[in-house]
Amino acid sequence: MVRGDRIAAGSAFLAAAVAGFMLPDWIISLATIAFANGLVVLGLIVMWRAGLVSFGQALYYCMGGYAVALIGRWGGVTDAFLLVLVGGLSAAGISFVIGFLLARYREIFFAMLSLALSMILYGLLVKTESLGSTDGLNVIVPTFLGYAPHQEKLIVALYFLVLVVCATAALLVGAYFRSLAGALAIPVRDNELRVEFLGMSVSRLIHTKLVISALLAGTGGALAALAVGHVDPNMSYWTTSGEFVFITILAGAGSVGAAFVGSLAFESVRSFAFAMLPQLWEILLGSVLLLTILFLPQGLGSLIERLHWGREAKAP
């Protein structure tokens, strides 16, 4: 990581942490959900760098959420760290298994098969009475290593949990991007056969990316479930996946931080638009997506990069 980037990331984290004590509850709740969803977007970015777009990421998101709801209910586990870990790992486990199938697909076929798989989960959940059917399940109130906050304290505690998890994830994914396997993403996107001629297994590379992105999505789903206090089958519907893809396009695959900034922007605009112009919310969403694709194909993150580049070019 360049030193400037490191300073920027550190100060952004500090600012977010300080904000946790300063801002009103509703903003904190909004940011909690936004950052939790940002993890899912980060997972999509991992895949997008290799040229893969999943229209079924909600599968893992939903899996993480339901894992939290179920072990809270049946296993009596209340520790937030444990719940989130289990949520993430269960999604990763599922993706490891279906990865053997999914890693063979590319482009639009990959998008559609992942969509089909997430719709299978949706159908299962809707039809299973013991899992709450369309009503979904309530999630228990979490504790943090024995600390059991309530009301406003809980909101802040969850916020910090999300913040810590996101920062860890951002560091690890950043390291992965700089590793050999991560750096090979772009060659894989450009030309798989050449990568194979270099002696790498493309399907194994992609399989790894699938598991990483599912781990992130499951963790995001688990955090979102804790923050909302409820899970329902719509977490697995294709429109949920569509929203994540939307944020990914908006953010661009340029950097790790973009996932969280993009997600925060999306949630803010959404709650704003819901309050101000509920009838036009999707028009707004669609127009932004369209304009981004047409005029900023690298995402909003590329605006910042362009500024950077301009500055460097000017320096003698």
Next chain:
Amino acid sequence: MLNAFAVLIDGLVYAAYLFIVAIGLTLIFGVMKILNVAHGSFFTFGAYGAASAVGIYFNRGLPEAGGYLLMVVLAMALGLVLGLILERGIMRWVYGRDEVVMALVTYAAFLILEDVVILIWGPGSYAAYQPLLSAGNIEIGELILSNYDLGLIAVAAMLAAACYWGLKFTRYGRLLTAVIFDRETAAAFGINVRVVYTVTFVIGAMLGALGGAIMAPKIAVTLGIGVEVIVLAFAVVAIGGMGSIEGAFAGALIVGICRAATVHLFPQVELFVIYAVMALVLMIRPYGLFVRAQPRKI
């Protein structure tokens, strides 16, 4: 025996519906390589248009045949306008980009159109059951079937035949086939690919709207009908092979019969059987039943 017959008829009705919805989607994908999410919007507009037509026409004592005609004409006109606006206004700027990017553009269009529906028709739901009632029922053995359902099967069969004939035996169909096989070569031989694209997109849109119009009397025309239709049509098209008309036909039949069988035998798995079938088929034939695997490019 009765059960098997019921499954067959139900399956055929559902397959007919799926085929009508899927054929526009597969046509656009085959020619333009666009996975058109906005197909759901075409369906929605068609359904709302037909519901409006029913509201205007039925219960006035006019001859019923005119009502059916008005439904179809109004829906197809909406599809025509919508298709033209989308293709000329948006899609042509992203030709040649990644397939996934083009799919996302249509997703954006879909989001916008979902709200446009609310702006035009309001958030309430419409009932358009009159055509279904006026078509009446028929008894075959112990089964009571709606004539409208049987008509649906006939319409789907006619559409399939028309597409087959149109692609194989008309000038435009041959041009289309050339573009499907290789766009650049077709252009080099003097085919105006731009015009072919526009016409294909508009026809696809009109077929989507037609699907909505035909289904309107059978469902409650309400918000969100397009959302469900898209994934259904995707599943059908993916099973048959994207861009293949025969594939859409086979896919619709497979899905229709499978769904009818589960509805009669194991109703609890009805919702996901379609996607399970799709996943199963894709496991065995990654590109669908009727499409050959693509050679890898070096």
